[in-house]
Amino acid sequence: AQSVTQLDSHVSVSEGTPVLLRCNYSSSYSPSLFWYVQHPNKGLQLLLKYTSAATLVKGINGFEAEFKKSETSFHLTKPSAHMSDAAEYFCVASNDYKLSFGAGTTVTVRA
Amino acid sequence: GAVVSQHPSRVICKSGTSVKIECRSLDFQATTMFWYRQFPKQSLMLMATSNEGSKATYEQGVEKDKFLINHASLTLSTLTVTSAHPEDSSFYICSASLASARYEQYFGPGTRLTVT
Numbered sequence: 001a002q003s004v005t006q007l008d009s010h011v012s013v014s015e016g017t018p019v020l021l022r023c024n025y026s027s028s029y030s031p032s033l034f035w036y037v038q039h040p041n042k043g044l045q046l047l048l049k050y051t052s053a054a055t056l057v058k059g060i061n062g063f064e065a066e067f068k069k070s071e072t073s074f075h076l077t078k079p080s081a082h083m084s085d086a087a088e089y090f091c092v093a094s095n096d097y098k099l100s101f102g103a104g105t106t107v108t109v110r111a
Numbered sequence: 112g113a114v115v116s117q118h119p120s121r122v123i124c125k126s127g128t129s130v131k132i133e134c135r136s137l138d139f140q141a142t143t144m145f146w147y148r149q150f151p152k153q154s155l156m157l158m159a160t161s162n163e164g165s166k167a168t169y170e171q172g173v174e175k176d177k178f179l180i181n182h183a184s185l186t187l188s189t190l191t192v193t194s195a196h197p198e199d200s201s202f203y204i205c206s207a208s209l210a211s212a213r214y215e216q217y218f219g220p221g222t223r224l225t226v227t
Contacts, residue, residue, distance in 0.1 A: 090155075
């Protein structure tokens with residue numbers, strides 16, 4: 001069994017400042033891990049994925065995440081937030097074909 | 112590549128009627144398709160998994176007679192909400208995966224269903 005915990009339900013940042021979204025997972029073995037973004041009334045867009053290769057994963061729109069097995073974490077970061085980053089973010093773990101979703105983190109960006 | 116579409120994007124129907132939602136993989140053959148439901152400000156809840164040509168596997172608590180899933184081809188899956196009621200109003204999202212990469216799913220843009 002696997003589960004995903006997103007430690008923050010809501011993150012608010014000023015435009016141009018760093019963003020950190022925290023995610024911890026539990027799994028019997030190393031899962032594949034993903035971060036998705038969802039804008040209002042839209043589907044999910046893949047930001048980045050970890051599949052047992054490099055532990056530091058770079059994604060689209062300046063996002064990156066680091067897989068830390070010792071901490072069972074896969075935190076998402078971006079050095080400088082943009083207004084368009086305001087959205088819902090989901091951390092997801094995959095074991096074979098079934099996905100486990102975190103509860104989501106709402107990001108708001110202040111001008 | 113790996114684009115998934117859904118139709119319609121929004122639908123309003125009257126209570127007691129049925130509504131069909133289509134999910135298509137546009138540029139790849141999807142061996143497996145998934146249907147999710149998302150309530151406001153909540154995460155996605157897996158409803159069922161379907162493989163082309165076989166019956167869908169429903170998650171616990173999902174009524175298979177109410178949510179009919181058909182996966183007739185490698186590029187099309189449909190979800191029919193039968194005898195819809197207001198409590199079925201939700202955002203329905205489908206996804207698809209390749210046989211070569213079952214761990215990764217490509218998501219459609221979602222369908223907003225409102226039952227009046």
